[in-house]
Amino acid sequence: MAQEPDSVLVTAALNGDGDSFTELCRRYYPAMVAITHSILGDRHLAEDAAQQAFAKAAVKLPQLTKKDRFAGWVAAISRNAARDMLPTTPPRRMHRIEESSAAAAESGDNPAAEAVRQALGKLAASAREVIYLRFYDGMPYEQIAAVLGISEQAINGRLRRAKRELAEHLRRDGFGEVRS
Amino acid sequence: MNEQRDEKWLDKLIAGSIDTSEPKFDAEKWKQKHPTEFQTLVDRRSQQTSTGPFGLLRLVISYRITQVAAAAAIMITIGLLIAYLGPGEQPAQTGGGAKSPAEMVTSASLRMAYNRGGMEALEKQCDRAARILGRGSLSMADLFEDLNG
Secondary structure, eight states: OTTHHHHHHHHHHHHOOOOHHHHHHHHHHHHHHHHHHHOOOOOHHHHHHHHHHHHHHHGGGOOOOOOOHHHHHHHHHHHHHHHHSSSSOOOOHHHHHHHHHHHHHHTTHHHHHHHHHHHHHSHHHHHHHHHHHHHHHOOOOHHHHHTTTTTTTHHHHHHHHHHHHHHHHHTTTTTTHHHO | OOOHHHHHHHHHHHHHHHHOOOOOOOOOHHHHHHOOOOOOHHHHHHHOOOOOOOHHHHHHHHHHHHHHHHHHHHHHHHHHHHHHHHHHOOOOOOTTTOHHHHHHHHHHHHHHHHHHHHHHHHHHHHHHHHHHHHHSSOOHHHHHHHHHH
């Protein structure tokens, strides 16, 4: 089942095959957590949001018209689920606050890590999203392309621009000198 | 070269700053956490398997267009049944000829006989009418004579 294309699993899930649907969840869970993490800035909340997104997808599955676009479709649901968890605070601000507090606990008081998190919070949502997707256990470009619905070349370009922007933010914050 | 070194430095920084270890999806926990949604998904199996007469009936009832189509099909079937099996009067058969002498010599009956077999059939019909009336035979000449006085 792990080798089956998405469209086959979606068709089986539409016929009530729960195992096919959970296989789809297993396949795209890391990507969905990466997306929701990029919005929420908190790993635990991100996992909750991704699971909620799959629950919504289970109910709305008959609305999916193109069965081979499951990844992109569930990514859109995941973004909405994550945004729903931010009812009052603007996403960027929320990202910075939560990321800094959560990650500070994760990695002690590492000033470099703190600076990166601050800089990530300053990026546009789409740039931050592609960085998280790429850095989640070195996710392959192929899967990122399936999730974002763009070519691998476009992913490469977007990732380069995002990293360049991130590096600029770091240097502007006076972090450039720290590395050498 | 410098750019490559920069990228490696940045990659290391990013990897060290956010928790990016691969999350694992626990299907059983997920099912327990979202039982209603999972049940909705699985229930589609039973909907799919009940495609017998009741499944079809459910489908017909579900949509307006299938309701109209079903009503039209029923009406057409009833119409055809009435047309083929109903006790309605069949139209009078003219091919076998008229029954009484009076009918036999009406202009309509004579015209049909003529159409059927020409002058020969016309003569035969006149003879049949004459035999029934007790006359030996009746030619067309006699008939016209009678009619014209």
